[in-house]
Amino acid sequence: MAKRREPPATALARYARLEAVGDWWDGETARPREVIVKFGRSSLTLYGFDETPLAHWALAGLRRIDAPGEPGTLRLTPDVDGDERLVLRDPEMIEAIRAVCPDLDRAAPSNGSWRRVALWAAGALTSIALLVFVIVPALAERLAPMIPPERAAALGDAVLERIGPLMGGGEVCAAPAGRAALARMTLRLTEAAPLETPVKVSVWRSPTLNAFAVPGGRIVILSGLIDAAEGPEEVAAVLAHELGHVAARDPLRSALRRAGTAGLLGLFVGDFVGGAVVVATAEAAISAAYSREAETAADRYAHRLLGEAGLPASALAGFFESLADRGAGAEGFAKHFASHPDLEARAEAARSADHVGDGAYDPVLDDAGWIALQQICG
């Protein structure tokens, strides 16, 4: 602070003869009283116009009421949270009071309100964490199997309609020979481990190397994945992984879980635009944590299913390795936001689950079938 403050006692002596008129509200009635204000020994004394002292306010207890819309006015209360008010407009008197009352702006003691804030903040975080990580997932788990299959299928179709435009238009590839090959591949896997939900597998034209499952047993393989695969077994391995999601009803559970947590985080951050970024980040982190768990489970399902179908689980590893070669993995901090686990670890797990090894196996498609599948998009 640039201005040096005199010791209050000296300052007080300087203002001893100062007096000013002010309005005094007693805090009990609505009638103001004009008073004369003077400094006493260590107090502010309010006198009536007939010189009778009306009140002595200790200087140490004086507090200013913050009134930014009322410049040039000092509004005082004799103690924190008091009901009485003294309104001064005399500039000299205002300056004098500011000089001798260092505590004028000291906040009211918090009455433990900060402790309550801390408690409730902890409570809020706990209840939200409980909701996001325990209650909603548990409910989603219970409720997902209770949704009738045809309703789940309708939801899945609606989801496909939504994400089609985001994935290169969602153009379905339907060359008859390719579809027949895809159906044979699907049958080989589903016969090995029948599912409760009927499955509907289709191929979309897209350069992206990916496949996904939506509610109602709908599985979509993007043509980029077939183009990159080194053999039909790699495609079958990915399909087995997606069948794992269908068997666990992951897409439906995740839709329900999202419904439960939607808007929840927005509640905390408030309604300003930057909040959207924070919310999106947090939601991505939360949902990625779930989906990594689901992916690992789907991998394990695929290992088992491939084994039962007499196919090499190591084909899944081949697919992960070509993904990693394209730089699709996430490193370092980004891992927390990656929806899929570490590719190398997944490839490793697939290899160690392989029971076929270098031995002979019945290929999932013959050469003609594999060519037909590769040309499903024409």
Add this chain to the structure above:
Amino acid sequence: MDAAAGTDGSREPAAEASLRPVYAGPPGRLGRIAFVGNGLTLLTLGVWRFWYLTRLRRFHWSAIRIGGEALEYTGRGVELLLGFLIAAVALGLLLGVANLALVFGGLTAGFAPETAFNAALPVLLPLWFFAGYKARRYRAARTRWRGLRFGMAAGGAWGYALRGTLWALALVATLGLARPAMQLSLRRYVMDRTFWGDQGFVQGGGWRALMGPWLLLWGVGAAGLAATVAVGWESVSAALEARGGPAPPPTGRPVTTVALGAATVAAVWLLWQRYEAAAHRVLSGGLTLGGARFSSDLRAGRLIRIRLVAGIAYALLVLTLGLATAAAFGFETAGGWLTPETQGPAVATLAVAYALGFVGFGVVREVALVRPLIRAYAGSLTLHRAGALDAARQRPRDAAEEAGGFAEALDVDIGI
């Protein structure tokens, strides 16, 4: 420093004297408060907003002087934060479970997926009204005039939520025609439970006085909409049929359609201002406090002027920011769009533009819109027979240390 105006006005009104509130908050000071408040809100990811709101209220309250004596706001930011946290716990649990249950129910019962996922919204409706009452009660308890506290009856919030929800359903059922009656009924519920010191407010007046302006607004809106649809049907259906195919030659009268639509929007907007002013006059005219009564002479022209000027200020801000950002981009990306070298500067430019825009909008909103509106509403009032209030006495404290939080969480209107 802006001069403080309007501190005149006799301090001991005669029994029959009429008082007119004066709004004397200096805009420069408000601009500074808004600048700092929005900046800190941005930096703290929203946490500062409770303190910013408190500061704003202190400003506006202390700027309003009735009979020379300013209103006082004694609320604190930490109280708003506390209320918000409490509300967040309750709302979070409710929202999560209710959302999930409704979506599940909707899906199982065979509603379209989109409908099912939006079914949770009506759950918020009673809470929204509940929040409005709570927030009002908190504001009242933290407001003083002439040394006496305002206050509201405790325990009215659920009744208000029930009424509000029923009225909202009635509003939908009558296609909006019930609005004046809804407005007056809810206002009566609130004002009849509001006190200043030991004096109670009583809201009188009838909604029929508001029916004229409302019917005109409603009729013009409905007729305009019908005319626009009738004229534009041909163009719209032609465009819909041709979706995905080659663009059809223009049919119908697209220019007339757009002109009709724009004219309807403009007319409804103007009539809305007229209705708002009329509502303020009718509601204020029916309001009494102890032996005193209120009246208002708010004109629609004033509201229209304020909102047009604010609109121009917003437009200028957007234009300036847009040009500045474009200029910065042109400079940074002269060699092409988002190469690795230009990516960093481009993101930095956008971040700065966003921050400036956020703070700029906040300042323009407070200075060009909120302040003039509060000034117009408060300044239009007259308090008649103010002398009848001289006998008023203090009321006991409202101990609630939080409240107001539901409104924060639900984004209920948080003005005066």
